[in-house]
Amino acid sequence: MEDSIRSSRRQLLQMGAALGGGLLAKHEGALAAENKPGELGTPLGPYGERSPFEKAVRWTRDSKTPETGSSFTPLQDSVGTLTPSSLHYERHHAGIPTIDPAQHRLVIHGMVDRPLSLTVAEIRRLPSISRTLVLECGGNSGSEWAAKTGPDVQRSYGLASCSEWTGVPLSLLLAEAGARPGASWVIAEGADACRMERSIPIAKARENILVAWGQNGEALRPAQGYPLRLIIPGWEGNTNVKWLHSLKLTDQAYMARDETAKYTDLMPDGKARIFTYQMEAKSVITFPSGGQSLPGAGLYELTGLAWSGRGRIERVEITTDGGRSWVKAQLQEPRLPIAFTRFRLPWRFDGRDAVIASRAVDESGYVQPTREALIAARGTNSNYHFNGIKSWRVQADGMVTNVEV
Amino acid sequence: MWKFSVMILAGAAWLGPGRLAAQSPKYGVGRPATPEQIRDLGVAIAPDGSGLPEGSGTVAAGREIFAARCSKCHGEKAEGGVGPVLVGGRGTLATAKPLKTVGSFWPYATTLWDYVNRAMPFDQPGLLKPPEVYAVVAYILNLNDVIGNDQVMDAKSLPKVKMPNRDGFVADPRPDVGKPDVGKKAKR
Numbered sequence: 001m002e003d004s005i006r007s008s009r010r011q012l013l014q015m016g017a018a019l020g021g022g023l024l025a026k027h028e029g030a031l032a033a034e035n036k037p038g039e040l041g042t043p044l045g046p047y048g049e050r051s052p053f054e055k056a057v058r059w060t061r062d063s064k065t066p067e068t069g070s071s072f073t074p075l076q077d078s079v080g081t082l083t084p085s086s087l088h089y090e091r092h093h094a095g096i097p098t099i100d101p102a103q104h105r106l107v108i109h110g111m112v113d114r115p116l117s118l119t120v121a122e123i124r125r126l127p128s129i130s131r132t133l134v135l136e137c138g139g140n141s142g143s144e145w146a147a148k149t150g151p152d153v154q155r156s157y158g159l160a161s162c163s164e165w166t167g168v169p170l171s172l173l174l175a176e177a178g179a180r181p182g183a184s185w186v187i188a189e190g191a192d193a194c195r196m197e198r199s200i201p202i203a204k205a206r207e208n209i210l211v212a213w214g215q216n217g218e219a220l221r222p223a224q225g226y227p228l229r230l231i232i233p234g235w236e237g238n239t240n241v242k243w244l245h246s247l248k249l250t251d252q253a254y255m256a257r258d259e260t261a262k263y264t265d266l267m268p269d270g271k272a273r274i275f276t277y278q279m280e281a282k283s284v285i286t287f288p289s290g291g292q293s294l295p296g297a298g299l300y301e302l303t304g305l306a307w308s309g310r311g312r313i314e315r316v317e318i319t320t321d322g323g324r325s326w327v328k329a330q331l332q333e334p335r336l337p338i339a340f341t342r343f344r345l346p347w348r349f350d351g352r353d354a355v356i357a358s359r360a361v362d363e364s365g366y367v368q369p370t371r372e373a374l375i376a377a378r379g380t381n382s383n384y385h386f387n388g389i390k391s392w393r394v395q396a397d398g399m400v401t402n403v404e405v
Numbered sequence: 406m407w408k409f410s411v412m413i414l415a416g417a418a419w420l421g422p423g424r425l426a427a428q429s430p431k432y433g434v435g436r437p438a439t440p441e442q443i444r445d446l447g448v449a450i451a452p453d454g455s456g457l458p459e460g461s462g463t464v465a466a467g468r469e470i471f472a473a474r475c476s477k478c479h480g481e482k483a484e485g486g487v488g489p490v491l492v493g494g495r496g497t498l499a500t501a502k503p504l505k506t507v508g509s510f511w512p513y514a515t516t517l518w519d520y521v522n523r524a525m526p527f528d529q530p531g532l533l534k535p536p537e538v539y540a541v542v543a544y545i546l547n548l549n550d551v552i553g554n555d556q557v558m559d560a561k562s563l564p565k566v567k568m569p570n571r572d573g574f575v576a577d578p579r580p581d582v583g584k585p586d587v588g589k590k591a592k593r
Contacts, residue, residue: 115438176429194524270499
């Protein structure tokens with residue numbers, strides 16, 4: 001608490017320096033107003049904004065083609081288990097389309113008895129469900145395969161976010177269209193400029209996929225697929241096709257570019273694993289984490305996030321001595337399946353060099369592996385699906401850096 | 406039979422013309438997808454070639470289109486630039502520096518057609534007409550020594566192209582690590 005006050009004061013000072021004297025004076029005035037009962041605040045507004053003192057933002061790599069790329073959630077600033085829609089990670093391939101929901105249609109065709117064209121209003125009228133689910137890019141933590149691992153939690157683990165999603169079960173739509181016998185795949189296509197497509201086995205489509213239109217209590221954001229997207233619990237983000245406008249039932253996978261040339265995992269023998277949809281158990285300490293610093297020795301609360309594409313997090317263990325001993329962290333309830341689970345552990349920093357890390361175990365018994373074990377099994381060329389244990393070094397001076405163990 | 410007809414008529418009268426057009430049996434939503442809608446969404450090409458349109462393209466025609474529309478990003482000889490390299494890399498997949506290109510990595514030529522057609526050129530996706538897509542695909546395959554200089558690509562020939570890495574993909578064996586009892590179970 002004391003630390004967060006200190007850090008927000010520091011942020012204030014930094015912000016003041018960045019914004020210049022006039023604004024600083026204004027903010028100081030605003031701060032002073034807190035202590036002056038009787039001074040009126042700002043009037044009501046139609047759509048909320050966060051405090052101007054809050055500065056957490058997504059990180060984006062500089063690019064000559066900014067319409068394709070990723071933005072990373074600032075996990076080091078995340079609170080609790082939900083990601084605000086405005087800070088949800090993004091991955092686009094041809095920009096964010098602007099779509100009028102009144103003009104948008106979802107067409108279900110191919111091997112169906114009744115090819116259907118549905119309006120967004122019709123889909124929103126159907127029985128819906130809401131689920132809190134983590135969404136993680138298949139390429140999240142891809143930097144960790146390399147010899148030099150990611151310097152902070154945002155850039156190395158930030159292609160993962162957690163939202164409450166609302167939509168209609170895809171199984172219901174398939175029943176309405178009447179999937180024909182022999183239909184074994186669903187080819188999903190988006191209405192972005194490049195019409196991103198993925199092949200999805202129909203068994204998964206019948207199990208628990210949502211055609212979602214809501215996120216965190218409101219409509220999807222444009223960057224998240226407005227007005228319709230797939231939400232596929234536990235599967236890599238790329239399959240969760242945004243701006244969904246076509247579902248074609250077929251008897252074969254279509255071997256789209258994003259399931260052959262990309263999102264396949266190259267092994268040391270030169271063969272690549274294909275249709276590696278499943279995201280596995282993972283965790284990372286978000287405080288203290290790379291780029292942060294502790295103001296001095298004392299009692300702190302270590303905290304971080306754990307999740308698994310296979311279900312609930314069963315336990316999280318933490319080491320503060322470089323892996324020699326592990327203790328169980330406290331888990332925030334309720335632990336929802338395939339969702340961020342917040343873990344915490346009190347820790348006394350004694351002012352000496354320490355290597356800290358977390359290890360998640362999910363309800364299937366899967367234990368988050370070390371980076372070393374992953375590399376032993378898969379080499380360093382597989383790019384995708386890195387879920388190894390991430391270590392941070394807390395230096396004697398309090399600075400936190402990334403470290404390989 | 407008579408009773409059955411009356412029931413149908415009564416049902417039709419109750420539903421009304423608007424309702425009759427609705428397709429979905431349980432919730433009464435949607436309209437029949439029109440052939441135009443399905444045609445417009447029919448850009449997805451299967452590895453067996455289903456969905457490929459009429460038309461054809463030559464390597465020579467592709468070279469010209471590539472120079473005009475693609476080389477800005479991918480380089481004059483598809484050696485890469487702002488956009489990825491599209492040529493070379495054969496024999497590198499099992500090395501420390503694998504180069505994944507159309508020639509070294511992509512398992513199906515139909516994927517190249519599908520992707521060029523839907524997503525390229527980057528700044529104007531969908532610009533190329535089917536014969537132009539066939540031609541660009543022919544040129545890129547030729548640059549990779551997958552087809553000869555005189556081979557023409559069309560809906561019949563393209564799916565028959567055997568890509569060098571066609572057999573380079575395996576099913577997902579995970580969990581391969583992280584599951585302590587996996588090895589034990591396999592031994593039993």
